[in-house]
Amino acid sequence: MTVSNVKAGPxxxxxxxxxxxxxxxxxxxxxxxxxxxxxxxxxxxxxxxSQLPDGVVFVESAEDVKAVVKVCAEHRxxxxxxxxxxxxxxxxxxxxxxxxxxxxxxxxxxxxxAEDLDCTVEPGVxxxxxxxxxxxxxxxxxxxxxxxxxxxxxxxTRASGTNAVRYGTMKDNVLAVTAVLANGEEIRTGRxxxxxxxxxxxTRLFVGxxxxxxxxxxxxxxLQGIPxxxxxGVCAFPDVKSACDAVIMTIQxxxxxARIELLDDIQVRACNAYSGxxxxxxxxxxxxxxxxxxxxxxxxxxxxxxAMEFGAEDFVWTSDPVERAKLWKARHNAYWxxxxxxPQLDGFSTDACVPISRLAExxxxxxxxxxEHGLLAPIVGHAGDGNFHTLLLxxxxxxxxxxxxEAFVERLVHRAIAMDGTCTGEHGVGQGKxxxxxxxxxPALDTMRAIKTALDPQNIFNPGKIFPQD
Amino acid sequence: MTVSNVKAGPxxxxxxxxxxxxxxxxxxxxxxxxxxxxxxxxxxxxxxxSQLPDGVVFVESAEDVKAVVKVCAEHRxxxxxxxxxxxxxxxxxxxxxxxxxxxxxxxxxxxxxAEDLDCTVEPGVxxxxxxxxxxxxxxxxxxxxxxxxxxxxxxxTRASGTNAVRYGTMKDNVLAVTAVLANGEEIRTGRxxxxxxxxxxxTRLFVGxxxxxxxxxxxxxxLQGIPxxxxxGVCAFPDVKSACDAVIMTIQxxxxxARIELLDDIQVRACNAYSGxxxxxxxxxxxxxxxxxxxxxxxxxxxxxxAMEFGAEDFVWTSDPVERAKLWKARHNAYWxxxxxxPQLDGFSTDACVPISRLAExxxxxxxxxxEHGLLAPIVGHAGDGNFHTLLLxxxxxxxxxxxxEAFVERLVHRAIAMDGTCTGEHGVGQGKxxxxxxxxxPALDTMRAIKTALDPQNIFNPGKIFPQD
Numbered sequence: 001m002t003v004s005n006v007k008a009g010p011x012x013x014x015x016x017x018x019x020x021x022x023x024x025x026x027x028x029x030x031x032x033x034x035x036x037x038x039x040x041x042x043x044x045x046x047x048x049x050s051q052l053p054d055g056v057v058f059v060e061s062a063e064d065v066k067a068v069v070k071v072c073a074e075h076r077x078x079x080x081x082x083x084x085x086x087x088x089x090x091x092x093x094x095x096x097x098x099x100x101x102x103x104x105x106x107x108x109x110x111x112x113x114a115e116d117l118d119c120t121v122e123p124g125v126x127x128x129x130x131x132x133x134x135x136x137x138x139x140x141x142x143x144x145x146x147x148x149x150x151x152x153x154x155x156x157t158r159a160s161g162t163n164a165v166r167y168g169t170m171k172d173n174v175l176a177v178t179a180v181l182a183n184g185e186e187i188r189t190g191r192x193x194x195x196x197x198x199x200x201x202x203t204r205l206f207v208g209x210x211x212x213x214x215x216x217x218x219x220x221x222x223l224q225g226i227p228x229x230x231x232x233g234v235c236a237f238p239d240v241k242s243a244c245d246a247v248i249m250t251i252q253x254x255x256x257x258a259r260i261e262l263l264d265d266i267q268v269r270a271c272n273a274y275s276g277x278x279x280x281x282x283x284x285x286x287x288x289x290x291x292x293x294x295x296x297x298x299x300x301x302x303x304x305x306x307a308m309e310f311g312a313e314d315f316v317w318t319s320d321p322v323e324r325a326k327l328w329k330a331r332h333n334a335y336w337x338x339x340x341x342x343p344q345l346d347g348f349s350t351d352a353c354v355p356i357s358r359l360a361e362x363x364x365x366x367x368x369x370x371x372e373h374g375l376l377a378p379i380v381g382h383a384g385d386g387n388f389h390t391l392l393l394x395x396x397x398x399x400x401x402x403x404x405x406e407a408f409v410e411r412l413v414h415r416a417i418a419m420d421g422t423c424t425g426e427h428g429v430g431q432g433k434x435x436x437x438x439x440x441x442x443p444a445l446d447t448m449r450a451i452k453t454a455l456d457p458q459n460i461f462n463p464g465k466i467f468p469q470d
Numbered sequence: 471m472t473v474s475n476v477k478a479g480p481x482x483x484x485x486x487x488x489x490x491x492x493x494x495x496x497x498x499x500x501x502x503x504x505x506x507x508x509x510x511x512x513x514x515x516x517x518x519x520s521q522l523p524d525g526v527v528f529v530e531s532a533e534d535v536k537a538v539v540k541v542c543a544e545h546r547x548x549x550x551x552x553x554x555x556x557x558x559x560x561x562x563x564x565x566x567x568x569x570x571x572x573x574x575x576x577x578x579x580x581x582x583x584a585e586d587l588d589c590t591v592e593p594g595v596x597x598x599x600x601x602x603x604x605x606x607x608x609x610x611x612x613x614x615x616x617x618x619x620x621x622x623x624x625x626x627t628r629a630s631g632t633n634a635v636r637y638g639t640m641k642d643n644v645l646a647v648t649a650v651l652a653n654g655e656e657i658r659t660g661r662x663x664x665x666x667x668x669x670x671x672x673t674r675l676f677v678g679x680x681x682x683x684x685x686x687x688x689x690x691x692x693l694q695g696i697p698x699x700x701x702x703g704v705c706a707f708p709d710v711k712s713a714c715d716a717v718i719m720t721i722q723x724x725x726x727x728a729r730i731e732l733l734d735d736i737q738v739r740a741c742n743a744y745s746g747x748x749x750x751x752x753x754x755x756x757x758x759x760x761x762x763x764x765x766x767x768x769x770x771x772x773x774x775x776x777a778m779e780f781g782a783e784d785f786v787w788t789s790d791p792v793e794r795a796k797l798w799k800a801r802h803n804a805y806w807x808x809x810x811x812x813p814q815l816d817g818f819s820t821d822a823c824v825p826i827s828r829l830a831e832x833x834x835x836x837x838x839x840x841x842e843h844g845l846l847a848p849i850v851g852h853a854g855d856g857n858f859h860t861l862l863l864x865x866x867x868x869x870x871x872x873x874x875x876e877a878f879v880e881r882l883v884h885r886a887i888a889m890d891g892t893c894t895g896e897h898g899v900g901q902g903k904x905x906x907x908x909x910x911x912x913p914a915l916d917t918m919r920a921i922k923t924a925l926d927p928q929n930i931f932n933p934g935k936i937f938p939q940d
Contacts, residue, residue, distance in 0.1 A: 113825065113827065114722075115718055115722070115825075115826070115827035116825040118825070158665075158666075158667040158671070159667075160665055164665060169665050171665075172642065181917065186913075187912065187913050187914040187916075187917055188911075188912065188914060189914055191887075192825045192891070193823040193825055193857075193886075193892045194825070194855045194856055195628075195630055195634060195823060195857065196628075196823060196892040196895060197627055197628040197821075197892075197894045197895065197897060197899065198893065198894050198899060198903070198907065198911060199678070199907060199915070199918050200678065200679060200683075200921060200922075200936075201628075201641065201671075201674040201677065201678050202914055204641070205670060205671060205675060207671065208667055208669070224724070225722060225724045227724070251587070252584075252585070252587065253695065254694070254695045254697070256726075294764075294768050295764075295765060295768065298762075298764050351667075353666060354663055355583065355585075355586040355588070355662045355664070356585070356586055357585035385665050386664055387663075387665065416663075420661050420662040420663065421663040422663045422665075422666040422667075422668050423668065424666065424668050425665055425666060425667065426665065428667040429667065429669055433668070437668065440668055441668060441669060442657065443656075443657050444657040444659055444672055446655075447657055447672055448672065451670060451675075451921055451924060451925075452670075454920040454923065454924035455917065455920060455921075466669050466670075
């Protein structure tokens with residue numbers, strides 16, 4: 001029951017009714033209970049059915065957040081933080097109803113400290129907005145999960161994406177957050193110093209907590225200098241194993257690739273059709289190198305040697321921004337290209353991540369599984385991290401197809417976990433992966449539960465997420 | 471009261487007496503209560519007075535750890551994990567007595583996964599032991615806090631050291647741990663996949679927890695490829711500000727220095743005398759570059775340009791291992807060189823860390839403070855991280871000197887915190903910095919307390935550390 005549907009939770013009708021009245025009074029036009037607002041705030045971007053909140057409040061400041069938390073806490077009503085709604089595991093659903101807290105108006109960039117390579121933003125700032133703002137400073141924020149997600153949402157799901165192999169995930173790029181807790185108090189989890197040993201790492205606790213421990217009100221991020229030169233290229237391999245072996249060798253040699261993405265033959269075919277390209281329809285790596293006029297060619301040459309050793313015919317790269325953009329267009333449009341293979345069907349993305357030594361094996365077994373069960377599912381992966389997505393295309397109205405997809409996802413999750421990997425490399429747990437938490441983390445799940453209970457004893461923050469429901 | 475002395479905590483005499491009997495029975499020769507064993511296990515490597523445990527148990531397996539935890543939990547008796555005793559803030563003291571759990575016999579390297587650049591070790595493995603073991607694999611573990619500390623201790627204090635600027639701190643290099651909790655259960659906090667979004671980041675919670683949440687039983691670490699070439703050099707500047715400005719520029723330009731260490735003029739003088747060198751007695755940066763025959767010279771040249779811009783006369787570097795070792799010898803011996811300035815005196819190391827834009831200012835103000843108060847205190851810093859140590863030399867038997875040192879430390883801590891920095895960049899809180907936690911983390915301290923209480927309700931794990939005592 002992880003692909004299409006999740007159970008509703010218990011509803012505190014009296015509390016919800018009271019909170020609706022209070023918030024209407026307090027927030028006026030900034031509190032909405034209309035059907036379309038509620039639907040927009042429970043759109044899960046996957047096959048998971050929407051579970052609507054009872055109202056949507058548009059917060060504009062930390063004071064607003066505190067006010068909403070206090071009202072919800074007093075009446076034991078859930079609140080679900082909402083950024084842009086691009087999460088993929090039902091994180092913005094409201095299985096027990098309650099209030100969606102929309103952060104899109106908390107989108108101020110509070111400070112940019114260029115000398116320290118950091119900035120502080122409100123949770124509703126999107127990554128594109130931030131990079132647009134930073135452009136003149138010569139700095140950029142590197143994490144790119146694909147969607148133009150909010151920084152608050154990215155922090156909350158521990159997002160990563162195409163260039164995590166070089167720059168890390170949100171865990172590595174958040175220096176500190178401020179958050180409003182269930183008691184209505186706001187805490188700051190760290191300072192702007194690059195490192196600290198001052199007690200428990202609350203920053204990393206809130207990163208990836210999916211809004212279940214508190215509501216973020218600001219995020220302090222590390223920034224990077226915009227590289228002097230960016231090189232990009234595409235390289236086809238005879239089979240997936242060769243491509244993965246080239247990735248392993250690249251990582252082991254310490255070549256600081258900024259992106260190294262794997263597309264399987266079906267994905268390349270989809271991309272050719274969608275983006276008007278003529279790439280060989282073989283397993284292909286897309287690469288990007290960040291550096292200087294001296295170092296980018298060195299990196300590219302080192303990679304070419306490795307690629308040839310593993311059966312690539314050639315490796316063409318370019319530092320011309322227009323050409324590079326054209327080459328990478330296929331990768332950037334991979335999701336829509338896949339959907340275009342069968343526009344009438346629904347799409348569901350998996351998110352397994354394994355140690356890179358097991359990547360070739362995991363991808364090959366998954367491809368065989370897809371073939372054996374007659375599924376349509378292109379594969380695209382952040383190969384340098386051992387993380388790959390299969391985009392399953394299926395008819396969500398046909399229970400048999402849904403069942404087939406469910407069974408496939410379950411096999412894939414077991415396969416990844418058996419290889420010392422995870423069911424979720426970057427999408428988070430939400431509702432979709434909660435059923436696998438016990439298998440993956442074992443008794444550590446009780447430790448997580450103890451922390452949740454200690455910080456949010458009434459379970460008002462995003463209930464029904466991360467932890468398996470009865 | 472942070473430099474010389476800390477309060478004793480309450481003692482549970484009946485419980486301690488019961489536990490001593492049970493552990494003697496269960497562990498025989500592996501449980502010791504003699505004075506010399508107890509003294510060795512409470513040596514704090516600072517001015518803080520020793521607070522002895524009542525007994526020392528030498529554990530050899532996770533099963534041993536579970537057994538000890540169960541006995542201690544049943545009788546509400548503290549247990550204090552002990553690695554090599556090189557911590558600097560009284561982390562191994564036993565203010566309420568109890569059992570020191572010595573991990574030196576849990577020193578097996580359990581697995582090295584060369585293809586995945588990771589390994590799993592028991593907590594008692596030291597970093598030198600690990601690197602010795604890894605040598606033939608072409609890999610190394612980069613974190614170097616100076617002392618030959620245990621990996622368990624390094625994880626627990628969130629250690630870093632000279633090359634954190636390139637490779638990060640323990641927070642960035644621990645993939646997962648196993649830990650025995652207060653309930654006697656062992657959990658595993660993560661898997662070997664490079665990234666994961668599977669729930670709360672318990673790995674980072676145990677890294678830096680100083681043994682207050684549980685006892686580590688294994689640590690899975692990231693490894694790095696040994697660089698093809700290492701270059702090292704030394705560069706004198708006219709003043710501290712120029713040296714710091716060169717560091718800021720180096721970091722901003724994205725030059726991937728592996729080490730960039732600041733020594734002030736007094737420290738250089740001490741090093742010259744101690745190591746038989748003739749370095750100009752000016753503020754000096756020690757650098758190391760990791761890369762290839764192509765990239766190391768590029769990095770060194772880029773740095774030279776920056777250094778000249780900020781008033782350095784020249785920058786000499788070498789890739790010859792013997793010459794490099796000689797140059798770096800001064801840095802490696804800095805602590806002992808400082809102590810040799812006045813061998814009859816005690817030494818106390820501070821650990822402030824500020825955003826690098828504030829480093830020059832913080833160091834300059836601290837130097838002025840040292841001068842104004844007639845203190846002897848060379849400065850050495852991990853400049854790329856904004857972290858610096860002053861080694862105060864004072865007579866620990868003279869209450870007036872102790873008071874003077876205390877007052878200086880307090881001013882330094884306030885200064886660092888006021889600059890959005892921390893009182894502890896890498897040494898941890900222990901007992902020595904507990905008094906500053908409230909000032910530094912504010913209401914987040916209550917959140918830390920709530921987590922501590924949730925995971926260790928009887929406060930048996932390393933009590934009296936991190937949290938300020940009444």
